[in-house]
Amino acid sequence: MVKDIDTIYGKMVRETNKQMGSVKLPGRFSLEKAKKLEHIRIKTYDRILARELRAIPKQFPDFDQLNQFQKALVEVYAPLDRVKAEIGKIPAILRIAASVRDEALWRIARAKKLSEVKAARQMYLGRIWHVLKKNKPTFDFLRKLHRVVRKFPKLRYDEKTIVLAGFPNAGKSTLLRALTGSEPEIASYPFTTQDLMIGHFEHHFQRFQVIDTPGLLDRPVESMNPVELRAVAALQHLADVVVFLFDPEQGLDEQRDLLTKVKEIIRAPVIVVLNKADLLDDPSAVARRVGAELAISAETGEGVEALRERILRELGWYHG
Ligand SMILES: Nc1nc2c(ncn2[C@@H]2O[C@H](COP(=O)(O)OP(=O)(O)O)[C@@H](O)[C@H]2O)c(=O)[nH]1
Ligand SMILES: [Mg+2]
Structure with missing residues (x-):
């Protein structure tokens, strides 16, 4: 199954919250400690998001390797070029997510106040959601495509x-x-x-x-x-x-x-x-x-x- 953007975003936030619950740093509260924790949090968001996004193309066959019949079936849904272009957007989204992560980490490293640390997380979450939302049509397209590909008849193409x-x-x-x-x-x-x-x-x-x-x-x-x-x-x-x-x-x-x-x-x-x-x-x-x-x-x-x-x-x- 290809997940929708709400599910992906929700998973990223919830799994991170859960994992952060067990992260304990020694010592009393300090700006340095808050920065360290926030750094771990952003890296955790990023790791989960990347895992979810990378899983999407893996659920599809290599469209160039399909036979004529399978290609014709794909093309009932959409032209092959479009299919490849939409799948190709996932690595592009991953690259954007990595740059949003790097910017958040940079802001955390530079923060002089606790409010700046918190603002970095807000910036990260806001921009990630924005990127996902902007690409919602791609996710919806791939979700439907996956339902089609999954239904492909299991045939012996060598016969x-x-x-x-x-x-x-x-x-x-x-x-x-x-x-x-x-x-x-x-x-x-x-x-x-x-x-x-x-x-x-x-x-x-x-x-x-x-x-x-x-x-x-x-x-x-x-x-x-x-x-x-x-x-x-x-x-x-x-x-x-x-x-x-x-x-x-x-x-x-x-x-x-x-x-x-x-x-x-x-x-x-x-x-x-x-x-x-x-x-x-x-x-x-x-x-x-x-x-x-x-x-x-x-x-x-x-x-x-x-x-x-x-x-x-x-x-x-x-x-x-
Ligand atoms: N008398 C006779 N009945 C046949 C023959 N072939 C199929 N039938 C019958 O015709 C009906 C429909 O056959 P079926 O194979 O299900 O047709 P399909 O809908 O084309 O798959 C069934 O009741 C078969 O038993 C035949 O060669 N002779
Ligand atoms: Mg029949």
Whole structure:
């Protein structure tokens, strides 16, 4: 979590008060002793503040090291340059805080009266709060960014990725299970209320990742807000191939519209498949009508291996 400025400032003050409670200097009260105590206090404020500020950039990945998909997801939130600039403000704030500290220490060292010692602390706290407040937009920006980055799906980026698309109930989840032989893992997806479902299969010691996108690549693009749309478009950097499933039990024209839209937002090869062939007398006639190159049944497994071969061939991994 990235803390807000009130929390950071409050922590600095409270932790310092607590630590100062156990600082005991020998001897009777004197200006020299007050100066020593105030010196320790300012250094303590500074140490806690610096610790809090340095913790912020550490909570983010190195944005230059992200892959295309992750970068596209960041850019749904804000341009990468802006992100880097905002993170870069933290070291700048640290430098200002250090100079405020040095000035306070200098004033304490020069103080001739107790009131001057006290004024140094007031100056320090006032200026630190002012710097934090002036940079509040940066802290707020980074707080939101962190919530987005934390939601990044845990994916295997070394695996070729097959993304499933098609109407709700077309059989995507059933196909995912048929291709991978396992229950899918669930990964959250930023900017949407939806989760991704992920499965894996192996072919010739190479692993492949299959992703079902419920609520994303199964509904009219017109119903998405611009943020969701960009989040969905980011999937094209992930998809090495898209498998679009037609459901013969639902409106074929509407499904054709969705296919057109999917092709517009995801620039990856699309394999069009007719599912639920087991429900049809003449699957190949329906397949021809919708432009599907294969008719399968995710439920019975019929045609699933042919589809796998087709996918592997598209990815350059099928060698007979
Ligand atoms: N008869 C038949 N039913 C299927 C087939 N594939 C999926 N179904 C059924 O269709 C319904 C929706 O499937 P599901 O995989 O959840 O669709 P999704 O919403 O696209 O993920 C379920 O009741 C499945 O059992 C199929 O090939 N044949
Ligand atoms: Mg599903």
